[in-house]
Amino acid sequence: MSLQPVNFHPHPATSALVATTDDVWPVQEVLALFELPFNDLLYRAQQVHRTHFDATEVELATLLSIKTGGCPEDCAYCPQAARYDTGVTAQKILPLATVLEAARAAKAHGATRFCMGAAWREPKDRDLEHVEEMVREVKALGLETCATLGMLGEGQAEKLKDAGLDYYNHNLDTAPEFYSKIITTRDYQNRLDTLGRVRGAGIKVCCGGIVGMGESRLQRAGLIAQLANIDPYPESVPVNHLVQVEGTPLHGLEALDPFEFVRTIAVARITMPRARVRLSAGRRQMDDAVQALCFLAGANSIFYGDKLLTTGNPDVEADNVLMDKLGLHARAVQQGQNNAMVCEAATAMPAGEPAHAGPAA
Ligand code: SF4
DSSP: OOOOOOOOOOOHHHHTTSOOBTTBOOHHHHHHHHTSOHHHHHHHHHHHHHHHSOTTEEEEEEEEEEEOSOBOOOOTTOTTBTTSOSSOOOOOOOOHHHHHHHHHHHHHTTOOEEEEEEOOSSOOHHHHHHHHHHHHHHHHTTOEEEEEOSOOOTTHHHHHHHHTOOEEEOOOBSOHHHHHHHOOSSOHHHHHHHHHHHHHTTOEEEOOEEEOSSOOHHHHHHHHHHHHHSSSOOSEEEEEEOOOOTTSTTTTOOOOOHHHHHHHHHHHHHHSTTSEEEEOTTGGGSOHHHHHHHHHTTOOEEEOSSEETTEEOOOHHHHHHHHHHHTOEEOOOOTTHHHHHHHHHHHHOOOOOOSSSSSOO
16 A cells, blocks of 8 residues: 655644645634635635636535444544443444435435444454445445544555545644644644545545634644645545534534634635535534525535434525525536546645534544
């Protein structure tokens, strides 16, 4: 297996010294975007968005927890960590038939991508065999496939690729200098190593983070700079708003200002112009006006369905009504779309956690 190197800019002060080139975003430049007047920021994000996408199109992705709870990790936001008393009970991996039933339902409701999340630190080889079977069967339904299973070891990404996996989700979560406040059972480099394995196997990368965890604006800029400076940057960037779950260490934090969340979406759009920027966990806490601002800021993908792993998500009907009101339409499944995306990635890129995409995604 070839381990593809992933750029790593460990500290904002260091990154700020990196010369400005077309494909490197110093943290201070990302911070300067955050500090633009709100209307100017949204205007710039709209310009970038319209250059690369149909601004009325939204990708619908559905996320299913295929193995819930009992995770040995200590992610401070996550109700699936066994060490926190959150009422989530550990379950075994779902049977294939259950997963396929959910995938067919997702497709019937218009989803084009089906993401399978498991609460593992990393999959054991026998677990991976089950997931490979799921990927093969879900892919055969005509859906794009995504998985989020934790850290991947030698050869595991290749097995998933052979099974037909299109995307692997593995979030950076936050800025490197804030990471140890959120997770102590693994480090930032572990995340980057898994991303390198995913890239090395030829799987597209879905990688974002979570905001509203008590980080500063500079640290939010640090997260976006890390993502934008991955070379090439992720094809898919989920931006999660912390869902505060009782029993987790982050429960009770002061909520992030909704405009700051919208700013984060806009900055992600500007710095990663061709990425699908996904409005992920936390939508249930947002009213329609804030979600509309997120679309205006360049979000063009949502998780769709009534659950994001273990936290709630606006129901499908409410999503349809909102999209109608805003004149948005779902991205259609197209023949050959995967090839188109490969070309796009190859030509465009300068650069949970559900279980691993955030408090849900
Ligand atoms: S986010 Fe993932 S790795 Fe972290 S505790 Fe939750 S399930 Fe485990």
